Amino acid sequence: MTETAVRRxxxxxxxxxxxxxxxxxxxxxxxxxxxERALTTASVARAANCxxxxxxxxxxxxxxxxxxxxxFQSSKVRAEPRPIGEAGLPALRAQLIGIAANxxxxxxxxxxxxxxxLAIGQARRDAxxxxxxxxxxxxxxxxxxxxxxLDAGRDAGLLSFDDTREAYRTLYGLVVRDMHVRLLLGDSLxxxxxxxxxxxxxxxxxxxxxxxxxxxPASKKAGAGNERTG
Amino acid sequence: MTETAVRRxxxxxxxxxxxxxxxxxxxxxxxxxxxERALTTASVARAANCxxxxxxxxxxxxxxxxxxxxxFQSSKVRAEPRPIGEAGLPALRAQLIGIAANxxxxxxxxxxxxxxxLAIGQARRDAxxxxxxxxxxxxxxxxxxxxxxLDAGRDAGLLSFDDTREAYRTLYGLVVRDMHVRLLLGDSLxxxxxxxxxxxxxxxxxxxxxxxxxxxPASKKAGAGNERTG
DNA sequence: GTGGAACCGTACGGTACGGTACGTAACATT
DNA sequence: AATGTTACGTACCGTACCGTACGGTTCCAC
Numbered sequence: 439m440t441e442t443a444v445r446r447x448x449x450x451x452x453x454x455x456x457x458x459x460x461x462x463x464x465x466x467x468x469x470x471x472x473x474e475r476a477l478t479t480a481s482v483a484r485a486a487n488c489x490x491x492x493x494x495x496x497x498x499x500x501x502x503x504x505x506x507x508x509x510f511q512s513s514k515v516r517a518e519p520r521p522i523g524e525a526g527l528p529a530l531r532a533q534l535i536g537i538a539a540n541x542x543x544x545x546x547x548x549x550x551x552x553x554x555x556l557a558i559g560q561a562r563r564d565a566x567x568x569x570x571x572x573x574x575x576x577x578x579x580x581x582x583x584x585x586x587x588l589d590a591g592r593d594a595g596l597l598s599f600d601d602t603r604e605a606y607r608t609l610y611g612l613v614v615r616d617m618h619v620r621l622l623l624g625d626s627l628x629x630x631x632x633x634x635x636x637x638x639x640x641x642x643x644x645x646x647x648x649x650x651x652x653x654x655p656a657s658k659k660a661g662a663g664n665e666r667t668g
Numbered sequence: 669m670t671e672t673a674v675r676r677x678x679x680x681x682x683x684x685x686x687x688x689x690x691x692x693x694x695x696x697x698x699x700x701x702x703x704e705r706a707l708t709t710a711s712v713a714r715a716a717n718c719x720x721x722x723x724x725x726x727x728x729x730x731x732x733x734x735x736x737x738x739x740f741q742s743s744k745v746r747a748e749p750r751p752i753g754e755a756g757l758p759a760l761r762a763q764l765i766g767i768a769a770n771x772x773x774x775x776x777x778x779x780x781x782x783x784x785x786l787a788i789g790q791a792r793r794d795a796x797x798x799x800x801x802x803x804x805x806x807x808x809x810x811x812x813x814x815x816x817x818l819d820a821g822r823d824a825g826l827l828s829f830d831d832t833r834e835a836y837r838t839l840y841g842l843v844v845r846d847m848h849v850r851l852l853l854g855d856s857l858x859x860x861x862x863x864x865x866x867x868x869x870x871x872x873x874x875x876x877x878x879x880x881x882x883x884x885p886a887s888k889k890a891g892a893g894n895e896r897t898g
Numbered sequence: 899g900t901g902g903a904a905c906c907g908t909a910c911g912g913t914a915c916g917g918t919a920c921g922t923a924a925c926a927t928t
Numbered sequence: 929a930a931t932g933t934t935a936c937g938t939a940c941c942g943t944a945c946c947g948t949a950c951g952g953t954t955c956c957a958c
């Protein structure tokens with residue numbers, strides 16, 4: 439019963455009606471506030487001022503509602519037209535920093551954390567429908583965008599790597615580190631600057647993957663991370 | 669009611685009896701197989717051939733059982749006496765690679781993944797008892813061990829950094845990347861070599877944080893990642 | 899105005915689970 | 929042997945939730 443609901447809302451990529459969007463918004467707020475346990479059909483109906491019957495009519499199932507919440511949220515985060523930057527290492531660096539900071543802000547967002555917790559908590563050893571949905575709608579867009587940028591940098595002679603996917607993953611690791619899992623586990627990151635973190639990470643990445651001639655940003659010391667940015 | 673049980677089993681760090689260990693082992697197997705939903709008190713009692721009354725007598729609560737599972741698993745993973753290595757960059761590199769590979773193997777383990785899923789799924793916006801327990805028993809030991817090694821490397825003039833925690837986090841990011849979250853979300857990492865990944869990550873780390881005189885392992889290209897490791 | 903469709907609010911059935919109680923068997927202690 | 933302890937197995941209770949059904953209301957078409 440789970441598979442059908444998830445698959446249906448996955449393939450029918452059409453957006454939902456305004457009323458349904460409002461219901462999904464209420465459900466997201468409820469999830470952020472109280473976690474999965476607070477996301478009962480009754481509570482969603484009460485919070486959204488709709489009937490349970492409508493919920494089942496629109497989303498088919500509780501799992502269908504969860505899947506709809508994921509796709510709905512990802513559809514909100516999308517957009518952001520890629521500004522095809524002018525060439526040059528500074529421009530590339532600035533674009534990478536921008537995307538990295540954006541990635542950090544998205545990952546640290548309350549709704550994103552709540553949805554990732556939901557998908558992870560629901561995942562089993564064999565099948566993890568919501569997990570795959572999160573990976574596909576949440577991660578893949580950023581990966582394609584970053585990979586395209588990396589390829590462009592390589593084509594321009596600014597970066598040097600063989601496997602784009604490997605380079606992307608290293609970049610991701612340098613930017614995100616263990617922040618995501620810590621957030622998911624409930625660790626609070628008090629005062630923390632995504633843009634500063636993105637800048638440091640991108641500079642480290644450029645030191646690793648920058649073309650030999652233009653070897654990253656001067657000879658900045660590696661351990662120059664400011665204490666207040668932690 | 670949750671807090672008391674968790675806190676009790678958290679502070680009384682003593683190990684459990686052999687029978688209780690067997691019960692916890694059964695519970696872990698059950699969790700690995702079917703996720704949190706399969707971890708009902710009745711199913712645990714049935715799988716472990718014990719009574720529900722004994723469960724509640726030993727662990728106080730269902731949450732107490734969950735907390736006990738985490739501490740029990742971490743107590744198993746511990747051990748591994750640190751071999752205080754001889755000095756020199758190759759020795760440091762080898763030790764770092766060993767710890768990194770061990771970290772990867774632990775994180776990718778079925779039980780670890782299941783417990784992290786459990787703690788993350790249970791985490792709420794405000795309080796995440798199990799999450800903190802996982803962070804404290806699972807992550808902190810590795811962090812202290814790695815940090816001590818990094819400090820030793822700096823004292824020996826092999827590494828260069830100001831903030832040990834920052835260096836550790838960068839190392840962690842280079843080693844783990846997004847592997848952990850992907851695993852938690854249900855992505856399957858088919859054929860994947862922890863030791864190879866650890867070696868690449870440590871070499872990248874040494875290129876970033878190695879002292880200037882001995883700048884890491886030769887001038888190995890950064891993009892040398894093998895395709896099949898993805 | 900009238901019929902119908904969509905939807906809200908609530909109530910209901912069925913089920914599953916957490917937690918407790920009770921009877922009984924095995925084992926240790928004296 | 930008598931007795932107390934521990935723990936197993938099962939039965940039981942209360943509750944919470946999913947999914948459905950039903951009456952009432954609003955809105956639109958004609």
